[in-house]
Amino acid sequence: xxxxxxxxxxxxxxxxxxxxxxGLMAYPFIWMWRASFQSxxxxxGAVANPPPIWDSIAENYGRALFETPLLRFMLNGxxxxxxxxxxxxxxxxxxxxxxxxxxxxxxxxxxxLVLLSLAVPAQATALPIFIVLAKVGLLxxxxxxxxxxxxxxxxxxxxHQFIKSFPDEILLAARLDGMxxxxxxxxxxxxxxxxxxxxxxxxxxxxHWNDLYWPMIAIRxxxxxxxxxxxxxxxxxxxxxxxxxPLMACATLVTAPLILVSLVAQRKFVQGVTMxxxx
Amino acid sequence: MHGHGIKITNAxxxxxxxxxxxxxxxxxxxxxxxxxxxxxxxxxxxxxxxxAGFDQLSSGSIQIGDREITRLPPKKRDVAMVFQSYALxxxxxxxxxxxxxxxxxxxxxxxxxxxxxxxSRQVREIHREIAQTVDKVAGQLDLKPLLDRKPAQLSGGQxxxxxxxxxxxxxxxxxxxxxxxxxxxxxxxxxxxxxxxxLHRRTGITFLYVTHDQxxxxxxxxxxxxxxSGRIVQCAKPQEIYNRPSELAVARFVGSVAINELxxxxxxxxxxxxxxxxxxxxxxxxxDACTLAxxxxxxxxxxxxxxxxxxxPLLHVEFSGSEVTLRCDxxxxxxxxxxxxxxxxxxxxxxxxxxxxxxVALRILAQNAxxxxxxxxxxPAQLATRGAGR
Numbered sequence: 001x002x003x004x005x006x007x008x009x010x011x012x013x014x015x016x017x018x019x020x021x022x023g024l025m026a027y028p029f030i031w032m033w034r035a036s037f038q039s040x041x042x043x044x045g046a047v048a049n050p051p052p053i054w055d056s057i058a059e060n061y062g063r064a065l066f067e068t069p070l071l072r073f074m075l076n077g078x079x080x081x082x083x084x085x086x087x088x089x090x091x092x093x094x095x096x097x098x099x100x101x102x103x104x105x106x107x108x109x110x111x112x113l114v115l116l117s118l119a120v121p122a123q124a125t126a127l128p129i130f131i132v133l134a135k136v137g138l139l140x141x142x143x144x145x146x147x148x149x150x151x152x153x154x155x156x157x158x159x160h161q162f163i164k165s166f167p168d169e170i171l172l173a174a175r176l177d178g179m180x181x182x183x184x185x186x187x188x189x190x191x192x193x194x195x196x197x198x199x200x201x202x203x204x205x206x207x208h209w210n211d212l213y214w215p216m217i218a219i220r221x222x223x224x225x226x227x228x229x230x231x232x233x234x235x236x237x238x239x240x241x242x243x244x245x246p247l248m249a250c251a252t253l254v255t256a257p258l259i260l261v262s263l264v265a266q267r268k269f270v271q272g273v274t275m276x277x278x279x
Numbered sequence: 280m281h282g283h284g285i286k287i288t289n290a291x292x293x294x295x296x297x298x299x300x301x302x303x304x305x306x307x308x309x310x311x312x313x314x315x316x317x318x319x320x321x322x323x324x325x326x327x328x329x330x331a332g333f334d335q336l337s338s339g340s341i342q343i344g345d346r347e348i349t350r351l352p353p354k355k356r357d358v359a360m361v362f363q364s365y366a367l368x369x370x371x372x373x374x375x376x377x378x379x380x381x382x383x384x385x386x387x388x389x390x391x392x393x394x395x396x397x398x399s400r401q402v403r404e405i406h407r408e409i410a411q412t413v414d415k416v417a418g419q420l421d422l423k424p425l426l427d428r429k430p431a432q433l434s435g436g437q438x439x440x441x442x443x444x445x446x447x448x449x450x451x452x453x454x455x456x457x458x459x460x461x462x463x464x465x466x467x468x469x470x471x472x473x474x475x476x477x478l479h480r481r482t483g484i485t486f487l488y489v490t491h492d493q494x495x496x497x498x499x500x501x502x503x504x505x506x507x508s509g510r511i512v513q514c515a516k517p518q519e520i521y522n523r524p525s526e527l528a529v530a531r532f533v534g535s536v537a538i539n540e541l542x543x544x545x546x547x548x549x550x551x552x553x554x555x556x557x558x559x560x561x562x563x564x565x566x567d568a569c570t571l572a573x574x575x576x577x578x579x580x581x582x583x584x585x586x587x588x589x590x591x592p593l594l595h596v597e598f599s600g601s602e603v604t605l606r607c608d609x610x611x612x613x614x615x616x617x618x619x620x621x622x623x624x625x626x627x628x629x630x631x632x633x634x635x636x637x638x639v640a641l642r643i644l645a646q647n648a649x650x651x652x653x654x655x656x657x658x659p660a661q662l663a664t665r666g667a668g669r
Contacts, residue, residue: 178354178383
C-alpha cells in the first residue's frame with residue numbers, strides 16, 4: 001500500500017516537473033497568440049471597453065499581411081531554407097556514403113575533421129565568410145544566405161551512422177548488376193534512409209527558418225530578408241508600441257509553419273533519430 | 280544458354296600478414312556444378328568474391344571461358360551471384376528487383392536518369408521488353424503473384440527465389456551462390472535445394488556454390504572442393520570425398536554422422552588396437568602410430584556366434600526412420616565414442632536375438648575402412664580382412 005502511494009507521488013512529482021517545463025516553454029507563445037488577438041491598448045493594461053476580439057484580430061492580421069512585406073519575407077525564408085536543405089542532403093549523403101563504405105587512406109582523419117567541425121561555432125567563421133562574400137560581391141543575395149550552410153558536419157555524422165549499418169551485400173549486388181556508384185547512392189541507399197533524411201530536415205529547417213544571426217550579417221535590403229530579419233525591420237520601421245498587435249500577428253504567422261510541421265511529423269521525427277538499419 | 284568454365288591459377292590473397300588464400304588451383308568445367316565446402320573462415324567466400332570481382336587477388340589469375348578477368352570490374356565479368364542475406368533492394372518491388380540487371384545492361388547511363396521514359400519512345404520500348412522478360416522469369420520461379428510486393432512482405436524462401444530470379448534474368452555464363460540456403464529452415468532448405476538442382480540442369484550454366492553444410496554439397500554437386508584454412512584439400516566427386524577422403528580433416532568434415540577415429544599401431548602389416556590385433560591387415564603400411572577411421576556404416580553389429588573385433592557398452596540408440604544409430608562407449612579403445620549405423624530391420628532382428636543389449640559386439644568392414652598417417656594423410660595401403668585371401 002505504502003509502496004503504491006510512493007509510486008503515485010513519484011509519478012505526480014515527475015509530471016509536475018514536466019508540466020512546469022512545458023509551461024515555461026509554451027508561455028511566450030501563449031503570450032504572443034493572446035497579444036495578436038488584442039487591440040493596442042489591451043496589451044499593456046486593462047481598457048474600459050475593449051473592441052470586440054474579431055475586430056482586433058482582423059486589424060492585427062490584416063495589417064500584418066497587407067501592410068508589411070510579410071509574404072515576401074516568408075518566400076525569402078522558403079527559398080533560403082529549401083535551398084540549404086537540398087544542398088545539404090546532396091552533399092552530405094554522398095560524403096557520408098564515402099566515409100562509411102569506402103576504405104581509403106585518410107578516411108579516419110577526414111571523419112575526425114567532420115566531427116571537429118561540429119565544435120566550431122558559427123560566429124567564429126562568420127567574419128572570414130563575410131569578407132569573402134564582400135570581395136566577390138555576393139552580399140545581399142540568396143546565395144550569400146546559404147553559403148555557410150551548404151553542407152553540414154552534423155548531417156554527415158548522422159547519415160554516416162545510418163549508412164554504416166546498411167548491408168554491404170546489397171551494395172555488392174548492385175555493383176554486380178552494373179550500377180555506378182552514384183546510382184547506388186541515389187537509387188539504393190537514399191530511398192532506404194528517407195526517415196533519417198526527414199529527421200535531419202526538421203532540424204535543418206527549424207534552425208535556418210529561425211536563424212537571425214547570419215541573415216543579419218549577409219542581408220541589407222528588406223526585399224531579401226527572411227522572416228526573422230524581416231520582423232526586425234518591421235519593428236524598427238513601425239516603431240511605437242501601438243503596432244505590437246500586428247507584430248505579434250506577424251510572429252504568429254512566421255512560427256505557424258514550423259509548429260504545424262512539428263505536430264504532424266513528431267512521430268516520424270522520433271523514429272528517424274532512434275532508428276538504425278534498414279528494417 | 281551455356282555456361283563457361285572457370286580456371287583459377289595459383290591464386291593467392293593476403294590481408295596484411297594473414298594469408299587467406301594460399302595457392303589455389305581450380306579448373307571448373309563449363310556447365311559443372313561445383314561446391315566449395317569448408318568450415319567458416321576457410322576462405323571459400325573470399326575465393327567466391329574474387330571470382331565475382333569484389334576484391335582483387337594478391338597474385339594469380341582467373342579466367343572465365345577464354346577471357347582473362349583477373350582485373351576486370353564485377354559487371355564486366357558476366358557472372359551473377361546470390362547472397363546469403365538475399366541482398367534484395369529493400370524499397371523496390373519484386374519486378375523492379377528482378378529487372379534491375381537488365382535495366383543496367385540495356386539502358387545507357389543517360390537513359391537511366393529519372394524522367395527519361397517521358398521523353399524517349401526508345402526507352403519506353405526497352406522498359407516494355409524488360410517487363411516481358413521479368414514476367415517470363417517470374418513465371419519459371421512461381422513469383423508471378425508477388426511481382427508488386429516489396430522484399431519485406433516476402434518470406435525467406437520467396438526472397439531467395441527473387442534473388443535467384445535477379446541472378447538468372449540476364450543469362451550469365453557463371454552463377455555464384457554464397458551460402459544461399461543457410462538462412463532458411465530445414466524443410467525449405469531441402470525444397471530449394473531441389474529447385475536449384477533443377478535450375479542447373481535446365482539452364483546449363485556453370486554453378487559455383489559455397490556452403491559449410493556437407494549434406495548440401497553432397498546432394499547437389501558434380502564435384503566438391505573441400506577447403507581448409509585457405510587451400511583446397513581435395514576436389515573430387517561427392518562419393519569419392521566420402522569414401523576416399525585425402526585427409527583426416529576432410530573425413531571429419533564430411534558425413535552427417537561423425538566418423539569414428541581409433542588410435543592404432545601398425546606393426547609389420549598387423550593393425551593393433553589397444554594392444555590387441557584386429558582382424559584387419561594393411562600389408563604395405565609402414566610401422567607407425569596411425570588413425571583408423573571408420574564410417575558409422577563400416578562397422579557392423581554381429582550376433583554372439585559370429586566373430587567380432589571388439590565388444591563395447593551401449594550408451595544410446597537413436598532412430599531416424601529407416602536407419603538406426605548406436606552410440607557406444609569406447610574409452611576402452613582409447614577414444615571417446617563409437618557410432619554405428621545400420622538398417623532398422625537389422626537392428627530389430629539383432630535385438631530380437633539378444634545380440635544388442637547392454638553390450639554390443641562389432642566387426643569392422645574392411646572395404647570402407649580408412650587408415651590415416653600420423654600427420655592425417657590418407658595411407659594408400661590396401662586394407663583387407665585377415666585370411667580373406669585364403
